Amino acid sequence: MKVALLVNPAARGGSHTGAASTAAERLRVHGVQTAIISGGSAAESSSLLRTAIGVGVDAVVVAGGDGTVNLALQEVAGTGIPLGIVPAGTGNDFAETLGLRELDAVAAADAIASGATRRVDLARVTRDDGTTAYFGSVLASGFDSKVNDRANAMRWPRGGSRYTLALLAEFARLAGIPYDVRMELADGTIERVTGDLVMATVGNGRHYGGGIPICPDADPADGLLDVLLVRPAGRARLLRLLPRVYRGTHASVPEVRMARVRGVRLAAPRVTAYADGDPIGALPLSIDVVPGALTVFSPVG
Numbered sequence: 001m002k003v004a005l006l007v008n009p010a011a012r013g014g015s016h017t018g019a020a021s022t023a024a025e026r027l028r029v030h031g032v033q034t035a036i037i038s039g040g041s042a043a044e045s046s047s048l049l050r051t052a053i054g055v056g057v058d059a060v061v062v063a064g065g066d067g068t069v070n071l072a073l074q075e076v077a078g079t080g081i082p083l084g085i086v087p088a089g090t091g092n093d094f095a096e097t098l099g100l101r102e103l104d105a106v107a108a109a110d111a112i113a114s115g116a117t118r119r120v121d122l123a124r125v126t127r128d129d130g131t132t133a134y135f136g137s138v139l140a141s142g143f144d145s146k147v148n149d150r151a152n153a154m155r156w157p158r159g160g161s162r163y164t165l166a167l168l169a170e171f172a173r174l175a176g177i178p179y180d181v182r183m184e185l186a187d188g189t190i191e192r193v194t195g196d197l198v199m200a201t202v203g204n205g206r207h208y209g210g211g212i213p214i215c216p217d218a219d220p221a222d223g224l225l226d227v228l229l230v231r232p233a234g235r236a237r238l239l240r241l242l243p244r245v246y247r248g249t250h251a252s253v254p255e256v257r258m259a260r261v262r263g264v265r266l267a268a269p270r271v272t273a274y275a276d277g278d279p280i281g282a283l284p285l286s287i288d289v290v291p292g293a294l295t296v297f298s299p300v301g
Contacts, residue, residue: 081121097205137277142199216248263288
């Protein structure tokens with residue numbers, strides 16, 4: 001087996017560079033031919049990976065977090081080329097959804113070398129200009145995308161606590177945003193929601209922000225997406241509800257509307273959406289599910 005192992009040294013944190021070397025050494029012990037590729041920017045990393053795939057590889061492996069994994073998704077989606085993840089980034093939320101987050105570099109490499117794979121869905125975003133992009137975990141818009149704006153600008157602390165601090169800071173300016181949401185539900189019916197929302201979130205996976213189960217019932221292999229809409233409420237009330245969000249028990253809150261959909265269109269003024277932790281485009285955006293678009297390596301047993 002020939003593997004291209006992608007690592008992005010420009011990504012925040014940097015610990016994944018060591019994880020890449022450890023994973024590569026372990027893969028080679030298993031007889032897997034492994035070439036480490038890296039770029040100084042996301043665009044360069046994508047270009048190098050595209051070239052490696054064009055030359056011919058049997059699999060792609062990413063050592064890093066959600067942002068670097070997302071780069072690989074754009075290249076392997078729909079190709080049948082399996083993706084392995086060595087979770088070594090800030091968030092690792094897609095790895096969490098796939099049950100890989102707790103694997104160290106050696107265990108992740110062993111899972112890849114075993115050759116066991118499964119198929120999962122991806123979400124596809126279509127922008128107003130017709131361009132598309134995939135994401136694996138969660139698309140955030142509204143309050144939570146503003147939290148991402150703030151968290152991405154913070155140099156300290158690292159890890160999930162940075163998102164917690166950013167979330168609390170954004171409460172000071174919390175306000176409803178006029179949304180127009182059009183959902184194609186699981187049964188094919190169309191539902192439209194208009195009016196002020198605090199946030200509108202779309203999940204192929206369950207987690208974002210370093211492990212927050214925002215779409216706790218999302219299944220990345222069910223052929224559907226989970227939509228979370230939150231109506232405005234007082235700051236004090238929403239603050240008291242935060243522990244429920246972290247436990248994934250917020251679905252029963254009156255201000256929360258959750259739906260399982262085939263696709264959804266989100267429109268709101270001056271809102272940039274984030275997917276897998278990085279900006280993916282300004283609203284309006286259309287998001288639909290692509291069943292079985294990704295093949296991933298999974299641990300045996």
